[in-house]
C-alpha cells in the first residue's frame with residue numbers, strides 16, 4: 624500500500640474512513656474491522672486517498688484477464 628493525496632498535500636497523514644475502530648473502556652485502541660475495502664482520506668483536504676501501491680497489481684490483473692479472453 625502506498626497512499627497518496629490526489630491534491631498532493633504534503634502532510635502525508637490519512638484518516639481511516641469506513642472502518643469500525645474498537646477501543647476499550649479507557650479509549651485505548653484494540654482492533655479495527657474493515658467494512659468493505661479500507662478507505663482513507665487526506666486529513667489536510669479531505670479527499671479520498673489514492674492507493675498507488677495497488678496500481679501495478681491492478682494493471683497486471685487487467686493484462687491477465689485480457690490474455691485469458693484471447694486464449
Ligand SMILES: [Zn+2]
Pocket residue numbers: 628629630631632665666667668669670
Ligand atoms: Zn490532501
